[in-house]
Amino acid sequence: xxNKLYDVVVxxxxxxxxxxxxxxxxxxxxxLVLEGGPKIDTRTDFNTHxxxxxxxxxxxxxxxxxxxxxxxxxxRGLGGKTQLWNAVALRFSQRDFKGRQHDGAGENWPFDxxxxxxxxxxxxxxxxxxxxxxxxxxxxxxxxxxxxxxKCTDLAIQAGAKKLGVQVIHVRKATLTRASKxxxxxxxxxxxxxxxxxxxxxxxxxxxxxxxxxxGNLTLQQNSIVYELAVSDEAKVSExxxxxxxxxxxxxxxxxxxxxxxxxxxxxALLLMSKSSRFPTGLGNSSxxxxxxxxxxxxxxxxxxxxxxxxxxEANDEGFLDHxxxxxxxxxxxxxxPRSFGVQFNYQNHRTVGWARGxxxxxxxxxxxxxxxxxxxxxxxxxxxxxxxxxxxIDIDTDDLDEYGLPKPRRHWKLHDDDWKxxxxxxRWCQAILDASGTEIFSNAAAPVTxxxxxxxxxxxxxxxxxxxxxxxSHDVSNLFVTDAxxxxxxxxxxxxxxxxxxxxxxADHIADRLQKGEV
Amino acid sequence: xxxxxxDRRSLLKIIGAIGATCAYxxxxxxxFGQTASAANRPLPQQNSPARFFNEDDFATVSRIAxxxxxxxxxxxxxxxxxxxxxxxxxxxxxxxxxVMADGLRWLDGEAKRLLNRxxxxxxxxQQISILEPLCEAADKNERRARxxxxxxxxxxxxADGYYTSKVGxxxxxxxxxxxxxxxxxxxxxxx
Numbered sequence: 187x188x189n190k191l192y193d194v195v196v197x198x199x200x201x202x203x204x205x206x207x208x209x210x211x212x213x214x215x216x217x218l219v220l221e222g223g224p225k226i227d228t229r230t231d232f233n234t235h236x237x238x239x240x241x242x243x244x245x246x247x248x249x250x251x252x253x254x255x256x257x258x259x260x261x262r263g264l265g266g267k268t269q270l271w272n273a274v275a276l277r278f279s280q281r282d283f284k285g286r287q288h289d290g291a292g293e294n295w296p297f298d299x300x301x302x303x304x305x306x307x308x309x310x311x312x313x314x315x316x317x318x319x320x321x322x323x324x325x326x327x328x329x330x331x332x333x334x335x336x337k338c339t340d341l342a343i344q345a346g347a348k349k350l351g352v353q354v355i356h357v358r359k360a361t362l363t364r365a366s367k368x369x370x371x372x373x374x375x376x377x378x379x380x381x382x383x384x385x386x387x388x389x390x391x392x393x394x395x396x397x398x399x400x401x402g403n404l405t406l407q408q409n410s411i412v413y414e415l416a417v418s419d420e421a422k423v424s425e426x427x428x429x430x431x432x433x434x435x436x437x438x439x440x441x442x443x444x445x446x447x448x449x450x451x452x453x454x455a456l457l458l459m460s461k462s463s464r465f466p467t468g469l470g471n472s473s474x475x476x477x478x479x480x481x482x483x484x485x486x487x488x489x490x491x492x493x494x495x496x497x498x499x500e501a502n503d504e505g506f507l508d509h510x511x512x513x514x515x516x517x518x519x520x521x522x523x524p525r526s527f528g529v530q531f532n533y534q535n536h537r538t539v540g541w542a543r544g545x546x547x548x549x550x551x552x553x554x555x556x557x558x559x560x561x562x563x564x565x566x567x568x569x570x571x572x573x574x575x576x577x578x579x580i581d582i583d584t585d586d587l588d589e590y591g592l593p594k595p596r597r598h599w600k601l602h603d604d605d606w607k608x609x610x611x612x613x614r615w616c617q618a619i620l621d622a623s624g625t626e627i628f629s630n631a632a633a634p635v636t637x638x639x640x641x642x643x644x645x646x647x648x649x650x651x652x653x654x655x656x657x658x659x660s661h662d663v664s665n666l667f668v669t670d671a672x673x674x675x676x677x678x679x680x681x682x683x684x685x686x687x688x689x690x691x692x693x694a695d696h697i698a699d700r701l702q703k704g705e706v
Numbered sequence: 707x708x709x710x711x712x713d714r715r716s717l718l719k720i721i722g723a724i725g726a727t728c729a730y731x732x733x734x735x736x737x738f739g740q741t742a743s744a745a746n747r748p749l750p751q752q753n754s755p756a757r758f759f760n761e762d763d764f765a766t767v768s769r770i771a772x773x774x775x776x777x778x779x780x781x782x783x784x785x786x787x788x789x790x791x792x793x794x795x796x797x798x799x800x801x802x803x804x805v806m807a808d809g810l811r812w813l814d815g816e817a818k819r820l821l822n823r824x825x826x827x828x829x830x831x832q833q834i835s836i837l838e839p840l841c842e843a844a845d846k847n848e849r850r851a852r853x854x855x856x857x858x859x860x861x862x863x864x865a866d867g868y869y870t871s872k873v874g875x876x877x878x879x880x881x882x883x884x885x886x887x888x889x890x891x892x893x894x895x896x897x
Binding site: 235237238239242244272290334335336338341342343345346372373374375494499500502505509535536538539540542543545546547549550552553556560617 | 868884
């Protein structure tokens with residue numbers, strides 16, 4: 187079937203590729219998904235409910251014995267990172283899309299909140315998002331199932347934050363608090379990030395792609411690592427070149443449209459690896475912007491013990507990890523930097539106790555100190571936006587090859603003055619909220635850490651300063667699309683996945699429309 | 707989710723960066739420059755799995771682990787299989803093997819200096835009084851001394867091994883998280 191011409195070839199099966207491919211298949215487009223990693227059976231392949239003492243080294247492996255998957259960033263598995271994500275599902279606000287209008291920094295998105303809102307509605311209906319209607323300007327409400335109750339420990343943080351005028355809300359997650367027709371409700375085991383074996387938590391394989399197989403228009407091809415997109419004289423992607431993960435046998439796929447959805451750095455790397463005489467610095471890189479404008483989320487984390495809970499009996503509050511969230515609250519406060527931050531907290535579970543080695547003392551007193559703190563332990567991590575700068579970009583290292591002989595993507599990032607001001611203020615606020623909540627601080631991250639990867643393939647209206655247009659189509663290559671967080675012109679402080687999915691739906695509709703009109 | 711780089715967690719990197727010259731494994735007899743009398747050796751365990759540590763070192767490691775996490779109303783380190791866990795981890799880490807070798811040698815040297823006996827032969831109070839200053843230095847993060855690194859490593863391994871064991875996680879801490887629940891309960895406390 188190597189020469190079959192699909193309507194659409196999608197590279198990657200996570201939040202972007204899974205959402206987009208299933209929508210296109212439902213709309214009648216003959217769609218092939220190439221996934222670098224293996225086939226996954228969500229119900230049987232993960233060590234979802236394992237405990238550390240089941241393993242000699244006490245580390246819980248992601249996959250069960252003999253089940254391949256998630257062994258590298260080019261080889262995850264069907265469903266991609268949605269299999270292991272924490273499911274936080276937040277809408278970006280109008281201010282997030284037009285940050286430059288508000289504080290003069292960074293870049294605007296080429297569309298408004300009102301343009302993407304219908305797609306947020308649709309994706310929330312499809313995947314099921316729980317949350318509370320909080321009526322916040324900077325965190326728009328969506329279409330919600332009821333939230334899960336906050337944990338006792340969340341309420342302690344909420345009371346402390348309230349003293350500072352800071353609001354703590356129910357988290358919004360793509361995890362079912364009520365059963366749907368096809369998926370059970372969450373059973374609150376707290377192992378969401380170990381692969382949800384009942385798919386109460388959204389993953390793109392079980393919720394989007396497997397149901398879309400019924401259309402007869404969707405083909406899932408796992409173990410296919412794409413290494414190059416070849417380009418024709420008409421500046422179109424002519425061939426998607428891949429090899430088999432296990433046998434290394436080479437293959438070629440062809441599509442009228444090709445969509446790259448390999449999760450930010452991998453998408454950028456694939457385009458950078460696809461050099462040709464026409465595009466000598468990477469596919470679709472006439473602007474020279476490919477890889478630039480890398481703007482990952484920056485975090486500052488704390489661990490601590492809520493004093494109120496030290497010595498209390500242990501209660502099972504694994505839940506679905508974090509049940510509460512501190513949304514951005516700095517936009518309307520006086521500050522000397524652009525943008526803002528939010529805080530995710532209480533997202534630990536209790537089946538590992540890595541902090542115990544850090545409690546002081548020895549003997550009976552030590553043992554008692556650990557036991558007393560076990561019900562009181564919590565994580566508390568601020569996430570903030572960073573602005574694009576020339577020191578932050580993705581490239582590929584042709585001297586550092588992965589297990590498949592392909593160059594590894596390299597992430598370069600450096601905070602500039604405004605980012606540092608934001609970072610330091612976020613840390614001050616986090617500490618203040620923890621203090622006001624009566625928290626014994628256990629650890630305070632010494633340096634900023636990157637989290638969600640965003641940027642590198644920026645969307646914009648000007649082909650000289652961006653790589654793709656507002657429908658995620660390459661300015662240079664008319665049948666090439668990119669749908670993941672690499673296209674975000676600005677990151678917000680909010681988790682990117684729901685926006686990746688809404689954007690993927692919008693892009694799918696656009697592609698289907700162009701296919702129907704014969705424009706590709 | 708972020709992974710923190712707290713000082714305590716970078717301990718192993720620090721340990722790895724500090725060079726040491728002696729090789730390990732070796733017989734403790736060679737290490738101490740003396741021959742322990744056969745009567746003082748712990749009896750070999752029947753059907754015990756192949757171990758990295760020799761019997762003397764395993765006994766000392768077990769003793770220290772049990773001083774760090776002793777038996778109380780619940781079992782301690784030895785009662786939850788921590789020594790075997792430490793043995794397994796150390797068997798795979800050459801940097802940590804060096805720290806262990808130096809630390810065990812130092813302990814017996816100190817015991818000999820104070821009471822002319824091996825560490826394992828000292829009364830519990832004496833053992834604790836040798837370890838406590840190391841524990842305090844480790845807690846203050848004063849980790850330049852080799853014997854403090856040794857104690858910090860022993861404590862990390864003991865804590866990891868204990869609180870990931872069935873005894874540590876369930877009996878001691880009371881973990882009950884691995885159950886399917888029909889719903890998540892509302893908090894009934896006042897906050």
